[in-house]
Amino acid sequence: MTTTRDIVADQRDQYAFHDEIVYLKESGRGLSRETVEEISRFKDEPDWMREFRLRAYDHFVQRPIPAWTEGLDRIDFDRIVYYRKPSEREEKSWDDVPEQIKATFERLGIPEAERKFLAGVGAQYDSEVVYHSVREELAKIGVVFMGTDQGLKEHPEIFRQYFGTIVPPEDNKFAALNSAVWSGGSFVYVPKGVEVPLPLQAYFRINGENTGQFERTLIVVDEGAKVHYIEGCTAPIYATDSLHAAVVEVVALPGSKVRYTTIQNWSNDVYNLVTKRAHAYEDSVVEWVDANTGSRRTYKYPSIYLRGERARAEIISVAVGGKGQHQDTGAKAIHLAPNTTSRIVSKSVSKDGGRTSYRGQIRVAPGSTGVTASVRCDALMLDDISRSDTYPYIDIQEDDTTMTHEATVGKISADQVFYLMSRGLTENEAQNLIIQGFLEVFTKELPMEYAIEFNRLVKMEMEGSLG
Amino acid sequence: MTTASPRAGRARTRRGPADLPFSFADRGLAEALAAEREEPDWLRADRVAAIERSEALALETNPLYTGYLDLRAADLSTARPYVRTASAGSSGEAGVGTSDRLPDGLSALIELREDTIPTLAIAPEAAAAGVVVESFGAALRRDPDGLRAAIEGGAGLPDDKLAQLVRGVWSQGVRVVVPDGVRLERPIVVRWAAGEPGRALVTRTSVRLGREAAAAVVEEIIPSGPGGIAPDAPQSLVAGTFEAAVGPGAALEVASIQELGPTAIVLQQRAAGIGDGGSLRWALAQLGGRIVRARNDNRLEGDRSSVEQVEIVFGAGEQLVDLTTYTRHLGRDTTGNVLSKGALRDRARMYLKGMAIIDRSAIGTDSFLGEYGMNLSKGARSVAIPSLEIDQPDCRRAAHSSSVGPIDETQVFYLESRGIPDDEARKFIVLGYLEPVVARVPWAPAEERLRALLSARWDEGRPAAEAA
Numbered sequence: 001m002t003t004t005r006d007i008v009a010d011q012r013d014q015y016a017f018h019d020e021i022v023y024l025k026e027s028g029r030g031l032s033r034e035t036v037e038e039i040s041r042f043k044d045e046p047d048w049m050r051e052f053r054l055r056a057y058d059h060f061v062q063r064p065i066p067a068w069t070e071g072l073d074r075i076d077f078d079r080i081v082y083y084r085k086p087s088e089r090e091e092k093s094w095d096d097v098p099e100q101i102k103a104t105f106e107r108l109g110i111p112e113a114e115r116k117f118l119a120g121v122g123a124q125y126d127s128e129v130v131y132h133s134v135r136e137e138l139a140k141i142g143v144v145f146m147g148t149d150q151g152l153k154e155h156p157e158i159f160r161q162y163f164g165t166i167v168p169p170e171d172n173k174f175a176a177l178n179s180a181v182w183s184g185g186s187f188v189y190v191p192k193g194v195e196v197p198l199p200l201q202a203y204f205r206i207n208g209e210n211t212g213q214f215e216r217t218l219i220v221v222d223e224g225a226k227v228h229y230i231e232g233c234t235a236p237i238y239a240t241d242s243l244h245a246a247v248v249e250v251v252a253l254p255g256s257k258v259r260y261t262t263i264q265n266w267s268n269d270v271y272n273l274v275t276k277r278a279h280a281y282e283d284s285v286v287e288w289v290d291a292n293t294g295s296r297r298t299y300k301y302p303s304i305y306l307r308g309e310r311a312r313a314e315i316i317s318v319a320v321g322g323k324g325q326h327q328d329t330g331a332k333a334i335h336l337a338p339n340t341t342s343r344i345v346s347k348s349v350s351k352d353g354g355r356t357s358y359r360g361q362i363r364v365a366p367g368s369t370g371v372t373a374s375v376r377c378d379a380l381m382l383d384d385i386s387r388s389d390t391y392p393y394i395d396i397q398e399d400d401t402t403m404t405h406e407a408t409v410g411k412i413s414a415d416q417v418f419y420l421m422s423r424g425l426t427e428n429e430a431q432n433l434i435i436q437g438f439l440e441v442f443t444k445e446l447p448m449e450y451a452i453e454f455n456r457l458v459k460m461e462m463e464g465s466l467g
Numbered sequence: 468m469t470t471a472s473p474r475a476g477r478a479r480t481r482r483g484p485a486d487l488p489f490s491f492a493d494r495g496l497a498e499a500l501a502a503e504r505e506e507p508d509w510l511r512a513d514r515v516a517a518i519e520r521s522e523a524l525a526l527e528t529n530p531l532y533t534g535y536l537d538l539r540a541a542d543l544s545t546a547r548p549y550v551r552t553a554s555a556g557s558s559g560e561a562g563v564g565t566s567d568r569l570p571d572g573l574s575a576l577i578e579l580r581e582d583t584i585p586t587l588a589i590a591p592e593a594a595a596a597g598v599v600v601e602s603f604g605a606a607l608r609r610d611p612d613g614l615r616a617a618i619e620g621g622a623g624l625p626d627d628k629l630a631q632l633v634r635g636v637w638s639q640g641v642r643v644v645v646p647d648g649v650r651l652e653r654p655i656v657v658r659w660a661a662g663e664p665g666r667a668l669v670t671r672t673s674v675r676l677g678r679e680a681a682a683a684v685v686e687e688i689i690p691s692g693p694g695g696i697a698p699d700a701p702q703s704l705v706a707g708t709f710e711a712a713v714g715p716g717a718a719l720e721v722a723s724i725q726e727l728g729p730t731a732i733v734l735q736q737r738a739a740g741i742g743d744g745g746s747l748r749w750a751l752a753q754l755g756g757r758i759v760r761a762r763n764d765n766r767l768e769g770d771r772s773s774v775e776q777v778e779i780v781f782g783a784g785e786q787l788v789d790l791t792t793y794t795r796h797l798g799r800d801t802t803g804n805v806l807s808k809g810a811l812r813d814r815a816r817m818y819l820k821g822m823a824i825i826d827r828s829a830i831g832t833d834s835f836l837g838e839y840g841m842n843l844s845k846g847a848r849s850v851a852i853p854s855l856e857i858d859q860p861d862c863r864r865a866a867h868s869s870s871v872g873p874i875d876e877t878q879v880f881y882l883e884s885r886g887i888p889d890d891e892a893r894k895f896i897v898l899g900y901l902e903p904v905v906a907r908v909p910w911a912p913a914e915e916r917l918r919a920l921l922s923a924r925w926d927e928g929r930p931a932a933e934a935a
Contacts, residue, residue, distance in 0.1 A: 366845070384861060385827075387858050388860075389854065389856045390853075390867065393850070394838075395848070396842060396849050396871040404870045405851075405868060407867050408866040409860070410864075
């Protein structure tokens, strides 16, 4: 590769910091039944939640590491701190947030974002929600947006009805782990017919070497309601392995619309295993917009179970895999009701020996007549030491399904680079522009400042390999 | 899903989907076969090594596919393998291969019926050119070193439980050799008549084309019994390999039509290595059998080598057709084009698993994988898993596509507007959908026969009222 002018300033420092926090409560390393009970006791939870956690713990211990992929056996579960709480109570206003934590968020730009147009901020600092605000008008129309722990206490009836029903602990080993030790995350409830006018935003961070982050998010959108939830992730860079095992449950009741947007930039030592699943009832629309950059390994397949007639699913998934990274991502649409539709678009970029894998599933159960489903996967490989895989599963058990799947893998076209360079761009600029164009199907779905941030993250990922 | 068929009066142990439905394929059988045939030590050792390897492997070693296999409907616990060897000779020997038994338009014909070889005939000009069509038994007598070079170590066979099992306990083998520079105008037909209730036939086929050679092989797998087999007859096993070595600049066409009876369990392994500038075209049709599990391995080893594979399934009843294709690109500027299509009636199931692998060495690859399903009944199920694993981005094309859909109503409408009745229109559309394989069968009588079989398969499924 030729040397060209570097157009991307190194912005890693901005995202790679580690504050000295005095942890008020910390579970110690390793996981045992006692740790699980202790977490529940710390949090002063009802009996049913403690039992839920223990049931999950038992399952976690019994369940083998999944055999369908490699690398997971490298996670050392005994080295991980399963619970730590940086501040004693949930903060209601920005002024009450401890200075040091506030400084961290300022570097991430949260207050500005909030001032601009975000409706609410639930910022997760390590394992607990420390800062949280809901705009007055949202509270007035009955929208609940709070930490998941707080949701359990304040809205026990909605919480218990749905918690753990979309992703039961027995679903997979890492859902079981999360169910046993979950802490933090967001709880959202949007009442019947309410349209939340602005996106709800939660900013997640991992801080602390070897801290496991096990947030649990539950979003319940009642009939005819509408909401857009955004999460973004940055994390400090550390040498030893960190683990992020989250569970996100979304319930889209009849006629509702939910969009869940994620921009992830875990540091390159994080194992990121997330179970994201939504149940979509009659005439509802669920959209996952999901970007994965960073992390050492990501295993994430946002899924939508189309349970009600005419429900619609859209999943846009983007992954960028660089040196030492494996982005194993994809999407699932499970059609369980007639006349449901799904669309999956996946884009991935691999470089510097990184690997991206698309793993997805389309399933049409017997009785789900009139289903339409489509999948489109495109992968770009920037060099020949990288790797790209596509593993789609298509299982159709009806006679009138219309399903299409297409996938292509290739490199950046030399013609396109040449054309742009003939217009005065450097090779690096040309390649960045082509990559941004390739990923535009995703970025165009983002609110503006997220799109800017995402393009910046992609450029950061690209620097060093280009030019 | 049922776990065991409620066959009265017979206690069956519960088997998992990936458990073999028979237990006869062991070292003892491998040794017995070697002894019966007075085989040389290398072959006996090869059988034993293979059966040990087979025993060590799981039925499905690719974790991508472990959820999609199911041999539970097979019950071969009492099936008996053939041990006695067939005594047919080589096309080069006196007494066999009389050309008057050779149908017009063929270079050679070998017919194998269970453990016998009723016909072996080769055209004089082919024989004169050095073309060999013979049984493994004859090859062992005539050209032991040549056979050894072709089959020892299972050279082209994948490290797969069933492939190694066949290598260990085959009882019959067919060898085809087309020497360097020999280009056969007319096809070679290899006809297997198999599926006798309660029996297990395990076979190998080895086809080698020398440099710049060209040939077409039509493999017909037909029922051995007269008329239909009662649905409650004991099941039979028909297991075999097809091992192809395509030399530099050579061109091989293979058509295989499998139309066994409804109680046959069919296990097929096809493996091909293709040299520089060589080409291989597969046209494969799966019609019969209760369970079919077939795996194709295409290795594009030579630069500019190419493989084109089209495969069709027309499933009905309770059939399960489970097809896997691996296409591995190793040389530069290779081309792989794999197309699988299935139409399913009744409660038939089809698993299409395809994998295109582009190695780092495979610069300039063009690889396409297409898997298409058409469910004609509510109870049918089609699964497609078209996968890509790519280590070299400098390719002409690396893509796959898949679709599942019903019969296109606009096409039905168009045909009806031309005066074609509804059922006839639908039949045309389905047969047209499967035509790409039919049209590639390189022998007119086999092509016509396949067309008739597909047509009959459609007619069987018509509702009685309409059929009347």
